[in-house]
Amino acid sequence: MTLSTRAAGPELMDADDLDPAVYAAVVADLARVNRVTLAARPTLTFLDRIAGGAGSLRIIDIGFGDGDMLRRIERWAMKRRLPVELVGVDLNPRSEQAARAHTPAGSTIRWVTGDYADQGDGWDAAISSLVAHHMTDGELVTFLRWMQANAHAWFVNDLMRHGFAHRGYPVLATLARWHPIVRHDGTLSIARSLRPAEWLPLLAAAGVTDARVFRTFPFRLCVQRICAT
Numbered sequence: 001m002t003l004s005t006r007a008a009g010p011e012l013m014d015a016d017d018l019d020p021a022v023y024a025a026v027v028a029d030l031a032r033v034n035r036v037t038l039a040a041r042p043t044l045t046f047l048d049r050i051a052g053g054a055g056s057l058r059i060i061d062i063g064f065g066d067g068d069m070l071r072r073i074e075r076w077a078m079k080r081r082l083p084v085e086l087v088g089v090d091l092n093p094r095s096e097q098a099a100r101a102h103t104p105a106g107s108t109i110r111w112v113t114g115d116y117a118d119q120g121d122g123w124d125a126a127i128s129s130l131v132a133h134h135m136t137d138g139e140l141v142t143f144l145r146w147m148q149a150n151a152h153a154w155f156v157n158d159l160m161r162h163g164f165a166h167r168g169y170p171v172l173a174t175l176a177r178w179h180p181i182v183r184h185d186g187t188l189s190i191a192r193s194l195r196p197a198e199w200l201p202l203l204a205a206a207g208v209t210d211a212r213v214f215r216t217f218p219f220r221l222c223v224q225r226i227c228a229t
Contacts, residue, residue, distance in 0.1 A: 003161050006133075006198075007191035012181045014092075014134070022181070023094040024101065027066035029182045030130070031102075036176070039157065040072045042216045043127055046155040046224055047076065050125055056083040057124045060151070062116040062143075063131035064088035067099030070109050089116050117146055126151035132158040132223075133193040137202060144206035153226045159193035160221035166190045190219075199223055 012018070013026050034040065051057065057077070061070050070088050077084040088099060089112045096111045103109060112119070116126075126147045132140060147154040159165070169190060173183040194202075199213045203223070211225040 003163055003166060003191060006161065006194065007188060009188055009192075011134070011185040011188055011192075013185050018094070020094045020097055023092075024066070024098040026179050026181045026185075027095065027098050028102065029178045031066050031068035032176070033173075033178065033182065033186065034068055034129070036172075037218055037220075039129060039220070040069060042220060042222050043069060043129060043155055043157050044072065044076055046127075046153075046222075046226075047073065047125065050153045050226060051080065051082060054082070054124070056085070058085045058122065059087070059125045059127065060116070060119060060123050061086070061088045062090075062126065062128045063095075063134070064090050064099060064111070065095055065130070066102050067095075067109065067111065068102070069127070069129050070099075071103060071107070074107060074109060086110065087112060087119065089114055089119055091115065116143070119150075121150040123151040124153065126154040127157070128155075129157040130159065130189070132156050133189050140202050141205045144203065144208055148206060148208055148225070154224075156223040158221055158223075159190050160215060160219050161190060161193045161195050162219050165219040194221065196221060 013023065059073060064070060067088055070086050074084070074086055086109045088109060090096065093113045096113045099111045135143060166187060170183055170187050173186055196213050196215065203211050208225060211223055213223050215221055
């Protein structure tokens with residue numbers, strides 16, 4: 001598979017007829033992948049920046065999977081004694097089932113099955129993790145416009161298309177004994193992701209002039225926008 005351009009093949013976990021139990025196992029393994037690859041670190045660093053002297057934060061997570069990112073954020077907020085309203089929205093109803101099953105009693109996170117475009121405005125932060133590569137370029141432009149219009153700050157945490165990652169991930173996934181769908185889709189996800197220069201025309205098309213695109217270890221590509229105060 002050439003990596004000169006984004007791959008366009010469908011991922012197995014996105015199949016409409018995937019059994020909910022299989023989906024739950026897949027997103028649970030994806031949460032393990034996120035822990036191994038330090039996926040939460042750049043998002044939490046972003047939240048540290050915007051928390052500042054804030055008395056509270058309203059945060060929406062688009063495409064939450066099994067909800068591992070919002071659960072990390074809830075723990076982060078508890079350590080800070082920072083009141084937060086946390087909402088996760090995902091188009092796939094199996095995500096809500098998985099997130100509820102993996103979320104401890106007493107959590108105040110609200111899980112929503114639906115479209116992010118229907119979730120209103122006034123968010124202090126909109127975040128997404130491992131979602132951007134699932135979108136076409138046109139869908140990404142629409143997504144960027146929505147975040148720009150409805151959130152004070154936003155953060156996209158995704159993969160970067162890179163040859164070493166594309167070759168090395170299947171080896172890691174096999175050694176870790178992750179679910180076969182996670183092995184397949186993870187490799188394809190890397191091929192479907194963007195490179196830094198490819199984000200620039202998308203941001204321009206969305207009318208975003210003040211976002212920062214940066215790489216972070218290992219093979220993560222993030223896009224951050226924080227409104228100047």
